[in-house]
Amino acid sequence: MAILHPFKAWRPIPDTVEEIACVPYDVISVEEARTLAEGKPKSFLHVIRPEIDLPEGTDPHEDRVYEKGAENLKEFLIDGTLHQEDTPHVYVYQLIRQGRPQTGIFSCVSVDDYNKEIILKHELTRPKKEDDRTRHLLTQQAHAEPVMLTYKDDERTQELIDETVQQEPLFNFEAEDGVVHKVWRASDSDAFVEAFSSIPNLYIADGHHRCKSASRAAAVEKEKNDAHTGDEEYNFFPAVLFPMSNMNIMAYNRIVHSIPDNFIETLGQKFELTAGAASSPSQKGNISIYINNKWYALELPIADNPNSVEQLDVHRLQEHLLSPLLDITDPRRDNNISFVGGIRGTEELEKLVNNGDAQMAISMYPTSIEELVEVSDEGLLMPPKSTWFEPKLRSGLLVHTF
Known part of the structure; x- marks a missing residue:
């Protein structure tokens, strides 16, 4: 059964969230990232695309790129750009695109669940990209961006989501692409954890390389820790989990x-x-x-x-x-x-x-979400680039350090 792990998120204050939050690293080129971050010293692009702070033409796999990303994140944590919650929480995250809401749970999930195929994949990963993402995680000692997962609709979980969105959100802003982003902090995180303990499988929608890299980074940290118990924060990574009925796949x-x-x-x-x-x-x-x-x-x-x-x-x-x-x-x-x-x-x-x-x-x-789940359940793999999910999750809203 799936493990949901509340975490002590680092997050912006509401007044600065629009300046900080940004698109994911893998949907834009370096040139596009430079343009988007121009005049925005607090944009989270400086953490997930740190090559924009180095001379044009810098190889994104140079040591100084990874070091710059860690330096930028550390600065954000120290100077108050991001501040950490006092206690672990589960969150609810809603994206509204062209009037259509997509609402899911923002929490950490378990590396062990990924390794044991409770979290199911449908695509192969490429070693070079795995290496890059793993190095970013280990250098920053953080999971800067969540993955997108889905699960088969569950009545109890939906009740908890519906209750949470009746509260006042932590964040409520419209990004430059017109997508509205809202985040709530759940008043009863334990109830979400209990509800997920009856959900048999989670499915990777977007973020295969980040899942694999989280697993690899956890293995490195475990090797260094003689007192490893499995409860350390490096054994968990952030995800936004949407019920299947909420998912939108484009061609x-x-x-x-x-x-x-x-x-x-x-x-x-x-x-x-x-x-x-x-x-x-x-x-x-x-x-x-x-x-x-x-x-x-x-x-x-x-x-x-x-x-x-x-x-x-x-x-x-x-x-x-x-x-x-x-x-x-x-x-x-x-x-x-x-x-x-x-x-x-x-x-x-x-x-x-x-x-x-x-x-x-x-x-x-477009490939359907039902097709994705059927392939995953059968332990098979889709051809590359089978699915394009919209809207994209925003980065920099809730950051998990380990």
Whole structure:
């Protein structure tokens, strides 16, 4: 059963939260981070993207980048930018995007639960990215950003969430992208802990590398601690946990940088193409392709008696188009394919093709949360970049140190 661990969060005072809170490290480039943090010395980007405080062109894996992140966090903790709660708490976090609320629980979860596969994954992690995140954790002695988890809807947990949001929130602000963020401190954290003790599994939605890095960092800290008990703070990491019914997954689209000559004719020989199609497919199993200033629709073949992975559009695309027709056998590493989050819209796909950055764009139908959970329950793995979750969690709201 899942462990929920209240923690003594470091947090901004309400009057400064808008200045401090920022987008997650992995949804923006270094250049975008520099722009967003310009004129904002208290932006949490200085902690999660510390290379912005070093000369342009600095390798993000240089020693001084990790040291700068730790230095910036330490300064925030000392100068009062962030202050620590006196006692451990569970929190409730609500994001409202375009009028749609998404409300979950902000707490710590257990590294042991991750290691024992009570917290289930659906994607592979890359060692180089694991190394980077683990080093940030160990150098800062903190989990600066939460992961996003989901769980199957639970009546008692929902009652507690509903009760908590009737109180006055700690934070209530609208970010520059129009998303409203609200955080409440639960009046009865133990009730949340008890409710989660009956929930069998948690599922990683967004943050596979941060989960794995938390596990690796805990192993390092355990090795150094002869008196290890398992109750140390390094054995827990922060997460926002949403019931499945609250989750919103957008498409994760693709662009292909180079295609063979007359590729549209090749596609027409293998699939039934419909020209003049909509830029977004209307149902599962369909994709829209943009080539030569025109959108085409096609239906992806599916295997007989498919398992949970073989039913996924991203798998069917890989199996029947990317691999056999473009020799993209490992999209995780192939430089001929890039991925575009659905939040950027199909206009971004058209722009990338029209300006020559790519020769073909592929607009996908979103993977469902039910598909994600089914794959996880079966112990299988999705192809890379199968899901794009919106809205994104804000960083710098509640920080966990160990």
